[in-house]
Amino acid sequence: MSENPLFARRRFLLGGTAIGAGVLLSACTSNATPDSDRTQPVAQGGGDNAEPGEEVTIGFSAPAADHGWMAAMTRNAQAQADIYSDVVFQATEGTNDVNQQIAQVETLINSGVGVLIILPHDGAALTSAGQQAMDAGIPVINVDRVFDSPLAYRMWIGGDNYRMGVNAGNYIGERLIAEGVDDPVIAEVAGIDSLPLTQERSQGFADALERHGFTVSNRVSAEFTVETGESETANLLQAAPRIDALWNHDDDQGIGVLAAIDSAGRNNPDELFVVGGAGSINMMNYIEDPESVVAATVLYSPSMCSSAVSMARLLGQAKGMGDLAEHEIPASLTTYSAVVTADNVADYRDVGFES
Template identity: 65%
Template sequence: MAQVSGMMLGRRRFLVGGAALGAAGVAALTGCTSNDDDTAENANVSTGGGDNAAPGKQITIGFSAPAADHGWIGAITTNARAQADVHSDVDLQATEGTNDLSLQISQVETLINDGVDVLVILPHDGKALTEVARKAMDAGIPVINLDRVFDSPLAYRTWIGGDNYGMGVAAGNYIAARLKDNGVTNPVIAEIPGIDSLPLTQERSKGFSDALAAAGLKVGPRVPAEFTVETGERAAANLLQAAPRIDALWNHDDDQGIGVLSAIDAAGRDEFFMVGGAGSKDVMELIKADDGVVKATVTYPPSMASSAINLARLVAQGRTLSDLVENDVPSSITLASATITKDNVDKYLKFGFAS
């Protein structure tokens, strides 16, 4: 289990507290520091620029997200709290993270009744929380929809999130290029997605298959997991047992990747290379070491939570992004998915979140 020992240490660190991944994409909102634990000074925050750096009217931002039972979600909450602390004109009213849909709806209703100025919501299920988000909007409380999108644009003022389709494209392009460079013909390309019923998973898989198809390739064995260590290990074990040969593997999520790599080690398989997803610090350290199957990961930055807090502040104070000509904050912001390899890992390593 040599290649996963460091990742398991990272998993234990997450039980104490999450961390975060840095990203580019919204120049006026980004600016990051390293993170090794769940402290404000180690989260991804921006101090702003231009007129937006100056304090405005005092506002209260309500924040709701799922339970931090996953390294990426832990980083989301860490970043949101740390970014709010940067602004002297922001009071953050954060609910306790939960995966109980009824409880999250109730928590958001409480924030609405408390009269917060603006809401930042990462819904456990976008469809299920659409109605309560619309209730907030109807009450004159702008909603910043973070990552998992609500069913109706009437439920949010601005959406900000990662590029799930682009994430799949990035993984597919990297795999296709590496196989071509290695002279591999008729490759067997495996895929371990997250929860298959989620639109984000479907978008990632569509981007992956489209990118491979453009290179004249196709997805081979595919076994879904559920974004957890345990399901990642189970899915990988089943896939490896069914496929005696694999040339490349894309695992959608670096947190479930802990289990995937455990199964790979247990099976003694190393004839293929693997690409991860999201950009955890643990996976980036494996990429840097370059002595195992992991050769790349494609980012899905939880620093989007920091940007969401900044967007909420600007919307509530009637400001806009400092580099835009328009008077208003955009209604949609999609962050780019970068491909991290041993050639650029040092640029991204300090932004990795703990799995």
Template identity: 65%
Template sequence: MSVPETTRRRLLFGSTALGASAVLSGCLANTPPQQENQAAVAAGGGDNAAPGKHVTIGFSAPAADHGWMAAMTTYARAQAEKLPDVTFRPTEGGSDVSQQIAQVETLINEKVDVLVVLPADGKAMTDVALRAMQAGIPVVNVDRVFDSPDAYRVWIGGDNYGMGINAADYIAAELERANVANPVIAEIAGTDSLPLTQERSAGFREGLAKHGLEVTRRVAAEFTAETGERQATNLLQAASHLDAVWNHDDDQGIGVLSAVEAAGRDEFFMVGGAGSRQVMDRIKAGNGVMRATVLYNPSMCSSAVSLARLLAQARGMSDLAEHEVPRSVTTYSAVVTRDNVDQYLDVGFAS
């Protein structure tokens, strides 16, 4: 009996498919062991939530002289309390660098398993961090970076340059939306001698330049409400009109807002920095100059404690394929506005 051409083609196709399947099966059967294990590598970090060996985490940070710094210590302690396999050994916040160095030396002598250090001065504390690493104690360097990469196993901190960029992008978009031509843009920086302030200012300046804008007026405070109020008063007296203001820090912003209210000025909008709860509440209320804030989240200290635990337990991060904790982690500086403020209230800190 003759086979119709269409049926013959189907049979040939089916035979070809079966042949291909057989070849494929043969290839899979001969897959080298290292390729068979590739799928398992994706779980390199294991289950981070599962208890591991008990470890002692030493913690050192400067004195809690303003809200953001106090929140860093609060977050670290709270995270450690959630971890049943961790003993948390914090030191009292030092009033100066030499006191903090002595406290870290004490933790080294106690042979803690791992150190989390937010240095008052990264350069000044590099040597003691190097000694910890040389003693076999991994160091998690938080925010203010040590001078040598050998002084820490992992760094975690905020994106100061990115803060400036994101603040500039938001301000430029708001000015364009309001159709403001030749705007007067002011910047109230933090402590000018600090690299973090320099990076924030560079990001802001270069971010504005992308939009054909520039900083018209600039003053620098010192991350306190008192200096913020004093410098904002000087700025407002020198500038009869402003269109937008970026204040680097919400702690000094308490003083800045006091000066604004005392002067009765409301012709401009203001963007903050770091993300205090007081500023977020003002943004949500929507009844003043405060329009947004750019995060520099103290919750990074919670993450630092979690990373320290994994380092001491020789584990990686469960959502990453690598078997080790990464060398560095940079947090993101989200812009908090009235539209999304509810999403970020949980990380707002008290100024």
């Protein structure tokens, strides 16, 4: 089986770092007597972890695939498992009923899976289920919505909500300055304000804009759905006859955001540009269209679920990552919220998802 491109790329990057470190070390110790015991490579923890190894049964539990991003999380997990000949993948039916998800996790625990991936509908509510698995000797990878206690998982992997807002704010601020827009009107269509992730995204956005001397002029919160995205954006547009830039937190609700912009006749890219959030194929298609108001989207990619399966496999085989010196996989992995524009959209279409 060919090596996972993620690992290949990271091995290349680390290799360059190791070479540089080696040169520095030899310069500092050039008068020392060579010691054959010091010729071991720096990174040897994971070995050749792309080669098939001991069979691993991975259990997977996630919420209902009731919107594009969540559906992509589930599909990505299955697709990643399918590329490994040494992985048996057991996925439960997605549910937004917390009690039902707890019961599903307990079923996976009782079936004797080797590793468990849990993307909880509610991190706090599923903490006890994660703890139960860990107590049973089953390592847990907690995806995105974090448990209340680190004792409930072996590894957490997810996105960086604060930096998502920061990167959106920096892109908008830098573009407005480059275009010489004075006293710009900047709008924000957030998700659900009661959620910490929405609060973190908004705080990052505000902090980044402040560095450029700007603030959010008009703001509404939606519910991560097309319907609320459209209705709340319609209200926002009525309240703000001029908008120079708009950041929408979520590309799924962004379909409704764009519908409201079209209905209001505000779909002129010379008067307004929109930055999305998450990285859907739909928004990437708009980004490639010079007649569209969509200028960019900030990733919060469901590819994190693909990586979760890769990490679960390594956990089950007691391997580390081949390009890290440690013999175990990390305790946490935060994905990066890259800004996708017309200049680089072709590089990111492989991690896009259908809204």
